[in-house]
Amino acid sequence: MSNPSEINGGAAVAMVGKDCVxxxxxxxxxxxxxxxxxxxxxxxxxNGVYLALTGLATDVQTLSIDFRKKHSLYELREERxxxxxxxxxxxxxTLYSKRFGPYxxxxxxxxxxxxxxxxxxCSFDSIGCIEHAxxxxxxxTASDQLYGICESLYEPNLEPEDLFETISQALMSAVxxxxxxxxxxxxxxxxxxxxTKRYLKTRQD
Amino acid sequence: xxxxxANWGRPRNDVYGEYDFAIHNAGSHDEPTxxxxxxxxxxxxxxxxxxxxxxxxxxxxxASYGSLRRFVDEQRLFQxxxxxxxxxxxxxxxxxxIQxxxxxxEIEANYDADGYPGPTAPSIHMYLRRLLYYQRSRMxxxxxxxxxxxxxxxxxxxxxVDLLGVTYxxxxxxxxxxxxxxxxxLRKLVDNDGDEKNVTYEQARKAIEEAMxxxxxxxxxxxxxxxxxxxxxxxxxxxxxxxxxxxxxKFASQIKGFGTQKE
Amino acid sequence: xxxxxxxxxxxxxxxxxxxxxAGKDFAILAGDxxxxxxxxxxxxxxxxxxxxxxxxxxxxxxxxxxARAFVDDVHNDIIWYHHKHNKKLAISSCARxxxxxxxxxxxxxxxxxxxxxxxxxxxxxxxxxxDPVGSYExxxxxxxxxxxxxxxxxxxxQVRKANQVDPETGKPLAQHDLDLETALQLVKDAFAGAAxxxxxxxxxxxxxxxxxxxxxxxRYPLRRD
Numbered sequence: 001m002s003n004p005s006e007i008n009g010g011a012a013v014a015m016v017g018k019d020c021v022x023x024x025x026x027x028x029x030x031x032x033x034x035x036x037x038x039x040x041x042x043x044x045x046x047n048g049v050y051l052a053l054t055g056l057a058t059d060v061q062t063l064s065i066d067f068r069k070k071h072s073l074y075e076l077r078e079e080r081x082x083x084x085x086x087x088x089x090x091x092x093x094t095l096y097s098k099r100f101g102p103y104x105x106x107x108x109x110x111x112x113x114x115x116x117x118x119x120x121x122c123s124f125d126s127i128g129c130i131e132h133a134x135x136x137x138x139x140x141t142a143s144d145q146l147y148g149i150c151e152s153l154y155e156p157n158l159e160p161e162d163l164f165e166t167i168s169q170a171l172m173s174a175v176x177x178x179x180x181x182x183x184x185x186x187x188x189x190x191x192x193x194x195x196t197k198r199y200l201k202t203r204q205d
Numbered sequence: 206x207x208x209x210x211a212n213w214g215r216p217r218n219d220v221y222g223e224y225d226f227a228i229h230n231a232g233s234h235d236e237p238t239x240x241x242x243x244x245x246x247x248x249x250x251x252x253x254x255x256x257x258x259x260x261x262x263x264x265x266x267x268a269s270y271g272s273l274r275r276f277v278d279e280q281r282l283f284q285x286x287x288x289x290x291x292x293x294x295x296x297x298x299x300x301x302x303i304q305x306x307x308x309x310x311e312i313e314a315n316y317d318a319d320g321y322p323g324p325t326a327p328s329i330h331m332y333l334r335r336l337l338y339y340q341r342s343r344m345x346x347x348x349x350x351x352x353x354x355x356x357x358x359x360x361x362x363x364x365x366v367d368l369l370g371v372t373y374x375x376x377x378x379x380x381x382x383x384x385x386x387x388x389x390x391l392r393k394l395v396d397n398d399g400d401e402k403n404v405t406y407e408q409a410r411k412a413i414e415e416a417m418x419x420x421x422x423x424x425x426x427x428x429x430x431x432x433x434x435x436x437x438x439x440x441x442x443x444x445x446x447x448x449x450x451x452x453x454x455k456f457a458s459q460i461k462g463f464g465t466q467k468e
Numbered sequence: 469x470x471x472x473x474x475x476x477x478x479x480x481x482x483x484x485x486x487x488x489x490a491g492k493d494f495a496i497l498a499g500d501x502x503x504x505x506x507x508x509x510x511x512x513x514x515x516x517x518x519x520x521x522x523x524x525x526x527x528x529x530x531x532x533x534x535a536r537a538f539v540d541d542v543h544n545d546i547i548w549y550h551h552k553h554n555k556k557l558a559i560s561s562c563a564r565x566x567x568x569x570x571x572x573x574x575x576x577x578x579x580x581x582x583x584x585x586x587x588x589x590x591x592x593x594x595x596x597x598x599d600p601v602g603s604y605e606x607x608x609x610x611x612x613x614x615x616x617x618x619x620x621x622x623x624x625x626q627v628r629k630a631n632q633v634d635p636e637t638g639k640p641l642a643q644h645d646l647d648l649e650t651a652l653q654l655v656k657d658a659f660a661g662a663a664x665x666x667x668x669x670x671x672x673x674x675x676x677x678x679x680x681x682x683x684x685x686x687r688y689p690l691r692r693d
Contacts, residue, residue, distance in 0.1 A: 151660070172630075176624065338537055369531075375511040
């Protein structure tokens with residue numbers, strides 16, 4: 001109970017493919033070792049930009065709503081879509097504004113640039129430090145497991161279907177070795193003018 | 206004997222009278238047992254590097270009592286057998302105890318006078334590993350970090366052992382501050398296993414001298430006089446005492462931000 | 469309140485990681501050769517794979533002072549077994565002996581998570597893994613050490629085929645025996661990934677392949693930073 005980031009459990013991963021990105025998370029919500037829910041989705045969509053929030057569930061819900069508000073106000077004021085990069089900076093500044101009493105979350109941002117269609121992914125720590133990558137980013141209680149398997153399974157320039165297989169295998173194998181993650185998964189494959197959302201059946205232990 | 210499970214094995218009270226708990230503290234005095242929980246008088250770094258024909262070891266002559274320069278002429282490199290040198294940092298009283306133990310080991314090896322070559326560097330290292338690991342397992346450690354240098358099957362040998370019984374071998378090794386200050390300089394010469402084959406005595410000696418100079422510059426518990434042991438197949442062990450030379454203290458005036466200095 | 473002081477007999481000096489895979493007629497034990505204490509690299513060339521006799525290999529994985537003492541114990545036990553019984557020690561018996569070696573120190577444990585690798589009397593490759601106080605089981609694969617969390621999911625997925633289904637039938641892929649070449653490639657890929665993300669892993673990868681004829685060790689470079 002001492003570490004707020006490890007009470008509810010959960011993990012997420014994002015990967016870059018050829019003209020596409022993928023983002024995936026598990027579906028578990030728990031209270032320490034007790035599983036509470038198997039349909040707790042941790043990926044939120046903001047008009048084509050995808051945000052995964054792992055960590056303390058109350059902060060996940062609070063922030064997802066906060067970002068909904070900020071995203072909507074941005075699009076009303078600017079009269080244009082918010083780019084993934086902009087979303088990343090919004091997440092970063094929001095988290096840093098609570099530098100000395102942080103939200104206990106591990107966020108990921110994934111999306112395609114609305115004009116260039118260039119894939120974009122990044123992850124954050126709980127106080128908003130952005131980490132960019134051109135291959136994959138991972139967060140959550142199974143992050144060690146995800147790092148290990150992504151380093152071995154990932155390869156650049158995968159087609160959408162192959163990217164789906166890669167990210168799904170990585171997510172499932174990783175969460176199966178983390179007691180706090182699992183209970184199903186969800187994967188988004190984001191292409192220029194198509195988004196495919198699929199649910200994964202995994203071990204239920 | 207008492208057979209009730211709560212007091213099993215004790216003398217029976219109804220036969221021998223009330224049990225005297227004081228016998229648990231049996232002993233000749235009332236002092237509690239004591240263990241080394243921190244070193245007192247200490248020697249700083251020992252550094253070592255292999256070269257094509259042997260090994261060089263160096264350690265300065267200072268034994269500090271906290272920040273006091275307590276003993277300024279303490280030798281911390283010891284010859285054991287005819288082809289091995291042991292360099293010891295850490296607690297000086299434990300060092301002298303180890304020195305006595307190793308002397309005794311050598312004396313007993315010579316009793317036979319059977320021409321057997323006596324303890325080798327790997328066997329001395331193994332002995333020290335078992336000794337230090339035994340003491341740490343008794344929760345009464347010998348508070349030292351030790352380098353053992355010599356030969357194994359005619360190849361240069363250099364190994365480390367410390368108060369926990371941790372050991373490892375490498376082309377260059379250092380204890381204490383030497384780990385941070387000397388190793389980066391020595392690894393320029395022998396980074397990989399086997400690199401020592403391309404390093405001459407002169408190169409290795411120069412690197413050791415530079416490293417001892419840097420240690421004197423930056424390690425507050427180091428001094429500028431030190432012993433150097435050179436171990437080769439041809440000449441055996443040669444230990445000499447030298448001083449840091451060609452030092453430059455120009456950088457000292459650039460150091461700011463503490464003490465009574467202004468700006 | 470009294471102030472308590474105590475000496476900590478355990479340290480953080482250790483090797484990086486090791487990994488074992490059992491095949492139909494071979495077994496692999498692989499480990500990196502970096503030895504580190506905290507952020508310091510003590511040595512780039514300290515093997516974690518120990519041959520203890522009778523074609524058996526052990527990697528102790530853990531606090532390196534305990535690791536060496538533990539391997540010495542196992543080695544001695546095999547020597548004494550030969551003196552007493554004048555025959556080879558079977559790997560299953562060695563595993564039980566290791567259990568006793570570890571449990572003997574139940575209340576002052578060896579800080580190690582050992583892996584034992586060899587060939588069973590029936591000719592199959594075997595991997596046994598232990599916890600620090602002696603619980604053990606035979607497995608198809610196992611990783612231990614600093615990068616075990618990174619290596620294990622990959623082994624689950626590639627050796628045990630966890631979560632993989634046949635695209636034709638949709639049925640789970642059956643676990644089948646790996647051939648040596650595939651297994652070696654898995655080991656190299658796994659360690660390249662581990663060395664990428666774990667500072668304690670690097671320098672050299674040693675791969676020992678055990679068959680009924682003994683074992684052979686090969687070395688490959690890993691990243692050195």
